[in-house]
Amino acid sequence: MANPTKETIPVADRARQRITRRIMPYLLLLYIIAYLDRVNVSYAKLDMSGDLKFSSEVYGFGAGIFFIGYFILEIPGSIICEKWSARGWIARIMVTWGIVAVLTGFMKTSGQFYVARFLLGAAEAGFFPGVIIYLSHWFRYEDRAKAVAMFMAGIPISNVIGSPISGLLMKHVHWFGLAGWRWLFIIEGIPSVILGVVTLFYLTDRPHQARWLPDDEREWITSELEKEKQAKLKARSFRVLEAFKHREIILITLAYFFMVSTVYGFGLWMPSIIQRFSGSSTMRTTLISMLPYTAGLISILVIGWNSDRTGERRFHTIFAMCMASLGLLLSLITHNHPALVVTSFCVAMVGLQGYLPGFWSLPTSFLTGTAAAASVGLINSIGNLGGFAGPYIVGFIDTKTHSFVGGVIYLSISALIAACLILSVRATKKHVKEERPQSRSVGST
Numbered sequence: 506m507a508n509p510t511k512e513t514i515p516v517a518d519r520a521r522q523r524i525t526r527r528i529m530p531y532l533l534l535l536y537i538i539a540y541l542d543r544v545n546v547s548y549a550k551l552d553m554s555g556d557l558k559f560s561s562e563v564y565g566f567g568a569g570i571f572f573i574g575y576f577i578l579e580i581p582g583s584i585i586c587e588k589w590s591a592r593g594w595i596a597r598i599m600v601t602w603g604i605v606a607v608l609t610g611f612m613k614t615s616g617q618f619y620v621a622r623f624l625l626g627a628a629e630a631g632f633f634p635g636v637i638i639y640l641s642h643w644f645r646y647e648d649r650a651k652a653v654a655m656f657m658a659g660i661p662i663s664n665v666i667g668s669p670i671s672g673l674l675m676k677h678v679h680w681f682g683l684a685g686w687r688w689l690f691i692i693e694g695i696p697s698v699i700l701g702v703v704t705l706f707y708l709t710d711r712p713h714q715a716r717w718l719p720d721d722e723r724e725w726i727t728s729e730l731e732k733e734k735q736a737k738l739k740a741r742s743f744r745v746l747e748a749f750k751h752r753e754i755i756l757i758t759l760a761y762f763f764m765v766s767t768v769y770g771f772g773l774w775m776p777s778i779i780q781r782f783s784g785s786s787t788m789r790t791t792l793i794s795m796l797p798y799t800a801g802l803i804s805i806l807v808i809g810w811n812s813d814r815t816g817e818r819r820f821h822t823i824f825a826m827c828m829a830s831l832g833l834l835l836s837l838i839t840h841n842h843p844a845l846v847v848t849s850f851c852v853a854m855v856g857l858q859g860y861l862p863g864f865w866s867l868p869t870s871f872l873t874g875t876a877a878a879a880s881v882g883l884i885n886s887i888g889n890l891g892g893f894a895g896p897y898i899v900g901f902i903d904t905k906t907h908s909f910v911g912g913v914i915y916l917s918i919s920a921l922i923a924a925c926l927i928l929s930v931r932a933t934k935k936h937v938k939e940e941r942p943q944s945r946s947v948g949s950t
Contacts, residue, residue: 517729520722524643527717529655531707532636535599536659538696539632541667542606542625543571545693547773548671548794549686551780551787556684559615565900567618568773569893574626576886586635591642595635596704602628603697610683610690634881637865642711645729646866647813654809654862661802661858664772665795667693672791753930754880757867760826760926761888764864767829767920768857770895770912775850778909783843793847800851801858809862819927821863826924829856833917837910856920867930895919 546553550564559567585594605628609621636656644652674692675685683691709715712726775797780790804825812821832853839845868880899912 516721516725520718520726521644521648523718523722524712524726525652525655528643528708529652532639532656533659533662535595535700535704536633536636536656537663537666538693538700539599539602539629540660540663541693542602542697543629544664544772545667545671545689546622547776548668548675548791549689551686551776551790552675552684553686556686557613557615557618559618560904561900562897562904563615563618563900565774565897565903567615567622568900569769569896570619571622571626572769572889572892574623574628575630575889575892576626578627578630581631586631586638590710591635591639592704592708592710594631595639595708596701598629598632598635599697599701599704601701602632603694603699603701604628606694606697607691609694610687630886634885637881637885639708639710642730643726645726646733647816650809650812650818650862650866653865654805654812657809657858657861657865658802658805660861661798661805661854664798665802668791668795668798672788676788751880754868754884756926756930757864758884758887760923760930761864761884762891762894762923763919763926764826764829764860764891764923765888766891766895766898767833767916767923768895769892770899770916770919771833771853771857773896774899774909774912778913779847779850781909782840782846796847797850797854798858801854804855804859805861808859812863812866818863818866819930822860822867822927823924825856825858825860825863826920826927827856828859829853830917830920830924832856833913833920837913840910864927891919 546568550559550568553559554561554564602625605621605625609618609625612618612621637653640649640652640656670693671689674689678685678688678692680688709717712718712723712730715723718726776790776794779785779793780787783790783793785793808821808825812818815821832849832851832855835852836846836849839849865881868884895916898915899909902911902915903909
């Protein structure tokens with residue numbers, strides 16, 4: 506049987522495949538680097554706290570203050586991505602955060618630790634919502650959860666890759682008399698600067714500017730995205746301030762706060778929790794930490810694929826959030842059995858990663874343009890304050906009780922609250938499709 510040619514493959518399929526191949530691997534690489542620079546402090550902490558005499562509360566506050574800087578500049582960055590150039594702003598962000606990440610390797614006091622983490626958050630602000638907005642410029646709503654899932658697979662991948670790399674760096678790299686955990690920050694910060702420059706030349710802001718797309722494919726995706734935009738505007742056009750008052754945006758923002766509190770409260774403490782109950786070395790701890798993130802990687806891809814296949818967002822998100830809550834509770838019940846605790850952490854990570862594709866397809870299902878960009882920025886900035894609350898509360902409770910039990914209970918309840926809030930959200934894919942029934946008639950499958 507002859508191989509399919511350009512003439513026999515529908516333009517929709519060709520365009521979607523070409524766009525995915527061109528954009529998604531690169532964005533995935535960027536997010537792997539971004540997330541690694543954000544969370545490598547959880548691995549550095551295994552040796553850093555002893556060297557610098559940091560208490561659990563000091564570490565928790567420093568790990569979480571990242572999100573205060575993130576909060577301040579998130580919404581302006583999101584609007585810049587929509588109004589100016591997502592490509593240019595993402596490039597600026599990467600160069601800036603790479604420089605700050607490298608400088609973090611030279612800190613000596615708790616004050617310097619706080620400043621470095623705050624500046625890292627401010628430097629990275631706008632990256633994630635900028636990419637979410639960027640994806641809405643290239644992928645139709647029907648395809649967006651898969652695209653978001655592929656992008657956000659960078660979270661578990663960065664940890665699967667970063668766990669052993671971090672362990673090896675801390676164990677074997679002690680150049681110029683600097684501790685391994687310092688080189689962890691320095692070496693892992695450099696790729697961000699390099700890729701920031703590359704981004705300016707590789708990414709294209711919008712389909713009509715893409716010379717790498719054939720004319721018929723460029724016209725198809727441009728037309729499809731315009732139809733989607735007009736359908737949303739016809740249903741209800743929101744200004745930025747109106748969008749901030751939108752019932753669904755408020756609920757999604759609150760849900761994200763509680764879920765992010767769980768995600769980072771657990772993620773930034775998981776290596777320390779594993780080391781404490783297992784008594785493992787730094788290297789062994791980083792290797793064990795790979796297992797939950799491997800489960801999370803599978804989860805984010807499968808749930809994202811199924812969310813697009815069924816066209817359902819809310820209950821995929823709710824299911825994942827409940828899994829996170831359940832897994833954390835199971836880890837307390839099985840605390841005397843290390844293998845079962847790690848298994849429980851895998852269950853929790855299925856939820857902690859799997860909620861993302863469906864969740865981030867919700868706001869762009871009923872908002873468009875600047876309102877969508879600002880709302881994604883609002884959700885991500887205010888929601889990410891949970892990234893300060895979670896790690897700090899776990900560290901505070903551990904300092905006072907010398908136990909992680911209270912902190913894990915808090916994180917489990919937080920994920921359950923997030924699930925209840927999403928249950929109250931009314932926005933669904935069905936609403937958008939009813940407004941644009943013709944969207945799947947142009948050669949799509």
